[in-house]
Amino acid sequence: MTRSITFGGDPQQSAPLAPVESNPPTDQIFTSRRARREFERAATGAVDAIVPASPIDWAAPIEVAAPVAPAAPAAPLAPAAPAAPLAPAAPAALIAPVAPLAPAEPLESADPIATVVPVEHPAAPTVSADAAEAVARRTRPVRRPPLAPTKNLHAHRARGAELSARARVRRTWAKIGVVLAASGLMGTAALPAYAAPSDASLQSSANVAVQTLAGGGAAGPTATRDGYTVMENPLLLDSTTGVTVSPTVQALAQKLMTAVAQGRLTGSVPNHIPEIQYLAEGRVVPNCGIDYRVLQTIDVALKTFTTVGVSDINRRCTGQIEGAGSASSHYANGGGHAVDFFLLDGQSLSGGDAQSVKLIQALDPIVPSQTNVGQSECRSSLSLANFVAFDDTCNHLHIDFGNAQGTTLKD
Known part of the structure; x- marks a missing residue:
């Protein structure tokens, strides 16, 4: 396409314009912004080079382009259909008045923004390859071998129940041990006054003191343990006047009842x-008590003879x-201060027979002084x-502690 420019004279033909690309190629790839800028600058210089260097003759006549033909009239549009009337809208529900908002509390002043101070971090220490491998090994999860499959499920469960039962038993015994230990500590912390160590035990550890209470020239029974002595009151051994049965008396009575059971x-x-039997059961029956020395005499007879x-x-x-009558030691002072034997090893006694003399000789060294024995005639x-000795009927052997000067027989 050529264009002629006329400025009041002959039209002069101008050189045809070279096509110029309006946009640079889109597939151009730039390695940097500087390369892109240089490319744009070069493209701008190419556009400037299209303008002719010669001056334009403004007196030349300007060629007017041919008029453009008028466009054909557009077809008339069809009239639009009338719109259907809209239904009247339902009246809106009344809106409840909104309660006035409470005045907002004033906001507290915000704390000033903290100043960010850059922190210089020390350079990380250099870690050797061996140390890094050691850390990696420690952080790896431990792989345990899988449990062996249970061949017998019932046996496995029974074994587990047995182990649980054993654990419960061990816990129970542990609790019992704790209770016993606590009881021992409490008992040690509260020793009775009469269980205090004697002076002799403090002076010499080899000489263990034994406290005794003399009664008519005889000593009462005592028990010694770890330097401490616990002695039973001899007056309590006489069950003929007491209100309780002494443990010593009850133990001896139980021993005699065993002989009764044996015949x-x-x-x-x-x-x-x-x-x-009353004493063996620990019962105090009025008017049925027995002198402790009588029980000891029966015990000596059982040790000397097979049957008594x-x-x-x-x-x-x-x-x-x-x-x-009532003056007899069988009856006086509560009764039970004498004993009559009528059989020894199945033989009847007269007080002068061999069995009677044998029992008298076995008792004489251990009975308290002033103990009476009958059948002297x-x-x-x-x-x-x-x-x-004193006179008595010759159909039994009478042993009497009414006037004896000791509370017990000698060992």
């Missing part, structure tokens, strides 16, 4: 064995009034150390 100790009519028969102990318990004279 080695028998009674007569009336039977006085129940009096021993007792015909009389406490006449108050059986309601007997015989011989010396039924036998020959005997040399006695502690017994005092």
Whole structure:
């Protein structure tokens, strides 16, 4: 396409214009912004080079382009259909008045923005490859071998139940041990006054002191443990006047009742064995008590003979009034201070027979002094150390502690 420019003279033909690309190629790739700018600057210089260097003749006539033909008239538009009338809108519901908002509390002044201070971090220490490998090994999860499959599920469960039961038993015994230990500490912290160590034990550890309480020249039973002595009051051994049964008396009575159960100790009519049974049970039966020395005498007889028969102990318990009547040691002072034997090893006694003499000789060294023994007229004279003989009927052997000077027999 060529364009002629006329300025009041002949039209002069101008050189055809070279096509110029309006936009640079879009596929151009730039390595930097500087390269892009240089490329744009070069493109701008190429556009400037298109303008002719010669001056334009403004007097030349200007060629007018041909008029453009008028466009054909557009077809008339079809009239639009009338719109349907809209239905009247429903009246809006009344809106409830909004409660006035409470005045907002004034905001507290914000703290000033903290100043950010750059922190210089020290250079990280250099870690060797061996140390890094060691850390990696420690952080790796430990792979445990899988459990072996259980061949017998019921046996496995039974084994688990057994182990649980054993654990419960161990816990139970541990609790019992703690309770026993605590009880021992409490018992040690509160020793009774009469269990204090004696002076002799403080002076010499080899000489263990034993406290005794003399009663008529005889000593009461004592028990010694770790330098401490616990002694039972001898007055409590006499169950004929007490209100409780001494543990020592009860233990000896139980031993005699064992002999009764074995058939080695028998009674007569009336039977006085129940009096021993009361004491063995720890019962205090009025008027049925027995002197502790009488129980000891029966025990010595059982040690000397296979079988022993007792015909009389406490006449108050059986309601007997015989011989010396209420003055008898079987009856006086609560009764039960004397014992009559009528059988030894199945033989009847007269007080002067061999069995009676054997028992007298076995008892004489250990009974307290001034202990009476009957049937002196039924036998020959005997040399006695502690017994005092007196006359009595020759159908039994009478041992009497009414005037004895000790509370117990000697060991």
